[in-house]
Amino acid sequence: MFIVNYIKDVFTALKSLAIGLRRTLFYFTHHNEIITEQYPDNRATLRLADRFKGEVVMPHDANNEHRCTGCTACELACPNGTIKVVTKFDITPEGKKKKAIDKLVYHLELCTMCNLCITACPSDAIKMAQTFEHSVYDRSQFTKVLNNEGSKIMEGVE
């Protein structure tokens, strides 16, 4: 009886291995099941999801105008101190002082892409970009100024 059981065990064991190997052979011959992305080669066609959180950017229009009022809501919402708003006072044509941003400093190396600054912004001045290749040679290059040189606030944004 022992011998019969032993041989039975050997055969069930071999069968289980064959079942597993059948799957390997299946993928060996069915190439359309492969889903590998050829990453650095497919850069031209690679498109990330629209909502992908890559980095914070500030969109500017054709007249080099942005929507940021300098209210520092994003700075307060950020858990890591990623954003620093530097404000200045512009003199309006009527001769009044008006608060505006001088620089919106963004530290990419501290950012965790939690989206809290975007939801906090009352005037939709910042948004998430779909970039993801962030490697640079020097850490200082991670510190970015989001508003363009010489940009000013859009007409009608308060």
Next chain:
Amino acid sequence: MVEELGSNTEGDLIINVGPQHPATHGVLHLVITLNGETIKKVEPHLGYIHRSIEKMCESLTYRQFIYVTSRMDYLSSHINNHACALIVEKGMQIEVPPRAQVIRVLMDELTRIASHELWWGAMAMDLGAFTPFFHAFREREAINEIMEETCGARLTMNYMVPGGVLEDLHPDFQRKVKEFITLYKRKIAEYDDMVTGNIIFQNRMKGVGVISAADAISYGCSGPTLRGCGVSCDIRKIYPYELYDKIEFDEVLETAGDSFARYMVRIREMNQSIRIIEQLIDNIPEGDVQAKTKAVLKLPKGEFYQRVETARGEFGIFIVSEGGTNPYRIKFRSPGFSNLSALDHMARGSKIGDLVAMMGTLDLVIPDIDR
């Protein structure tokens, strides 16, 4: 450790596994006392990835502290975030819109499947089978793509906010999830063919790492580790949160208490998660995804506790509030820590080759153990 070596007169061998070891899946350091090939003692040394998250949370507001919990158990980040959102809602009595509730449960279950799939691949790899790892990642990739489209991130989503979820679902969400369900049902048979039925795998798992129900409870195990011993401990059933008391699903139980039982619990749990998703995916109610909340959240003075069932077991948050915008004290109960503490008990007397298999079935995520 040097003292231990000095006082060692019986010729025992003390070896270090980790902190840089491929089988520990992170910076876990195990000091193992061996007598020949037999394990006499396993001592986990922690602290290599301690980020002092609990202390950090005390300086963050109730909106900000959620993102940190994604960095603990990064494979169930949705479920961790869910617990944070629930505790704030409980404290402030915020009513969550029905649409947001359904979205949350759907995301939780998708995360659970993704987590179990990664565990399945990684565990098979621990035992020397490399192919299953790629098969598991294929299905997981489908879930990650769904997450990327709706939440904007693949791993640390930060999608749950107090009062609901961050954004509405992507228009493609329902179609993609249904596609995933068909893919999953087509491929799950492969899992059994390749790993579950494999004779080498079964011999290495059955009767290995046995822990009795009483011992597992005394070590504070939870989740699949405890359910593998036949103890009913699913938080979704015992203390239902969100919609779980209205959804039909079974709590998966195995009685053997060995590595194979824990393995089977996880495999069968994936099927239950699919069942939950199937029930909800066509019944997402219309409406808001976020309740109206105040700009500054303040929990009333008092103590709050909320537990959820992550892919690894019971995850709990305890908050002491002084009525301000930040928590006065915050404590996380992570499932991984308690499950790891039972490893010593499981491993004593078995061979060193089986240790990796036991660790695999505990599904350890090191940043969760060492916060």
